[in-house]
Amino acid sequence: MRSLLQSFCLLSLGLTPVLSLAALTNGKLQVGIVKDEAYLYDKQGKKEPLKTARIFQEGFRVETTPKNTVELILSNGSTLIVSPDTLLEVKTFRQVVSDRIVEGEYQKLDKEPSPSITEIEVIRGKVVGEVRKLNPQSSYTIKTPVGVARIRGTIYTVEFADNGKGTGTLNIGCVRGSVEATVFAANSGPIAVRPGDQLSVQAPVPKPVEAVKPPDATGTKPADTGTKPPDATGTPAPEPAPAPAPAPVITLAPMNSEQLGSVATTLATVSSLDQGVAATVKNMADNAPPPPPPVAPVTTTNPDGTTTTTTPPPAEVPPSKPLTPPTQPTSTSTGGGTSSTDATLQKITDTVQRTVQTETQTNPSPTGG
Numbered sequence: 001m002r003s004l005l006q007s008f009c010l011l012s013l014g015l016t017p018v019l020s021l022a023a024l025t026n027g028k029l030q031v032g033i034v035k036d037e038a039y040l041y042d043k044q045g046k047k048e049p050l051k052t053a054r055i056f057q058e059g060f061r062v063e064t065t066p067k068n069t070v071e072l073i074l075s076n077g078s079t080l081i082v083s084p085d086t087l088l089e090v091k092t093f094r095q096v097v098s099d100r101i102v103e104g105e106y107q108k109l110d111k112e113p114s115p116s117i118t119e120i121e122v123i124r125g126k127v128v129g130e131v132r133k134l135n136p137q138s139s140y141t142i143k144t145p146v147g148v149a150r151i152r153g154t155i156y157t158v159e160f161a162d163n164g165k166g167t168g169t170l171n172i173g174c175v176r177g178s179v180e181a182t183v184f185a186a187n188s189g190p191i192a193v194r195p196g197d198q199l200s201v202q203a204p205v206p207k208p209v210e211a212v213k214p215p216d217a218t219g220t221k222p223a224d225t226g227t228k229p230p231d232a233t234g235t236p237a238p239e240p241a242p243a244p245a246p247a248p249v250i251t252l253a254p255m256n257s258e259q260l261g262s263v264a265t266t267l268a269t270v271s272s273l274d275q276g277v278a279a280t281v282k283n284m285a286d287n288a289p290p291p292p293p294p295v296a297p298v299t300t301t302n303p304d305g306t307t308t309t310t311t312p313p314p315a316e317v318p319p320s321k322p323l324t325p326p327t328q329p330t331s332t333s334t335g336g337g338t339s340s341t342d343a344t345l346q347k348i349t350d351t352v353q354r355t356v357q358t359e360t361q362t363n364p365s366p367t368g369g
Contacts, residue, residue, distance in 0.1 A: 026057045027093040027116060030106060032071035032272045038064045038082070055103070058093040062086075064125070069270045075101050076116045077109035077132035078140070081270055083159075086125025091143070093118050107272055112138060119143060126159035128266050130273060131177070146170050146203040146248075147184055149193075153177035155281065157198075157263060167246065168205045173198040173255055175263055175281055185248045196284065198255045203248035256292075260285035 031054040038050040041061040050062065050070060062082055064070055070082040076095055082088060095101075095116035100109065111133040120127075121143040131140055131153045140151040144160040146168045154177035162168045172181045174193040182190045185203045193199045264285055268278035299309045 024094055024096055027095045027118070028055050028057060028075040028103070029060075029090060029093065030055050030073045030075075030104070032073050032079075033270050034068075034070050035270055036065060036068040038062065038068045038070045056090075058090045061089045069266070071270055071272060073106045073272070074118070075103075075106050076112045076114075076118065076134075076138075077106055078112075078118070079107065079130045079271060079273060080120070081128040081266055083126040083128065083266070086127065087123040088125070088127065089121045089123065091119040091121050093120075116140075122158055122160050124160060124162065126157065128155075128157050128263055130155050130267070130271075130277065144168070144170055145205050147172070147201060148182050150180040150182075150190070151177075152179070155263070155267075155277070157259075162205055166204055167202055170201040170203065171198055172201075173259065173263075175255070175260065175284070183248050183250060185245065186250065191250070191252070193252070196254055196288070197252055198259065200251045200253070201248055204245040254289060256290060257285045257288040258291040260288050 031050055031052055034050055034052050039062070040048050040050045040054065040056060041063070042048075042056075043059040062070060062072070064082050064084055064086045066085045068084055072080040072082065074080065074093065093116070096114035098114040100113035102108075109132055112135050115135045115137040117138065118140045120141070123145070127142065129142070129151065131151050133153060134140060142149045142151065142156075142158045144158065145162070146160070147170050149156065149158050149172045155175035156177070156179050157171070157173040157175065159171040160168060170183070172179060172193055174195055174197055176195050178195075179193040180190045181193055181199050181201075183201050183203055184206070191199060260281060264278050264282040267273060267281060268275065271278070295311060297309050297311045299307050301307050
């Protein structure tokens, strides 16, 4: 009998890694409210209209038109509202299985049901999010080409626009809760964005890495068309040094009444959340400072009698408080949190494995006999 129990114990321990991997599964995203028309792209790039109640997983892309807004409800209880003219990709969404996760009732969760890891990339556009209280082991990030926001809760905004001249504009707002931002080009560590504040960034957009062309059918390596012709001595001319990327410009200032009012309107009209959430943000907007006045154009008279009209740049908004110094080293990679995502995923997997080991280990002889 003792031998049989020992064999069962060894078998249970042998199955532990399988059980732990099975416990960490793909999370689900359910489409809530859809205003006008939006599209969903699968991993192969197949396009389909996005419809209410559609469920999908990581690896999919969502694109909205200039007049469209979409609500996505995640199985960890969080809500993501995709603003008009936005393209995003659900890079990673995994969570530990839980009997509290019921399809169609994700928003009824008062807190996250189990540890999870979420990484969503905003390629362009804006998202407004609401996150329930996260498990201490969980990671929830919104990535953009120039920086990443790590969300701890509860209401936030992330907006990115490529300026078309090698730079991009990133705005990260923390309406309520806790948000931490990292700007890749700054390499200065995470910056805390406190409730009611917005971080604005002008930073260079990394150029995509070009793939190396493989040899042709004859095994001949393709000619390097970018090589400069040789000079008079026959020596190839050196490649010109690339221009240095501009340093990022980072400001931190209070969100004004217009910005908060926009969030409140979005939550009230394109969200299945309790209306008390939108009412709370509306109250914040009513008590927030007004937006800066528009800058009036200036007309000057030239010596030849003609006039020139120019619009001066808006006055720089001073930071509401000193930027928080880095709390930990930041990778210089422009990968934007992929290594961090992998580390968090491994951490959750290890924790689940230890839990399964504890629950499956059985003392074959409690009396020691």
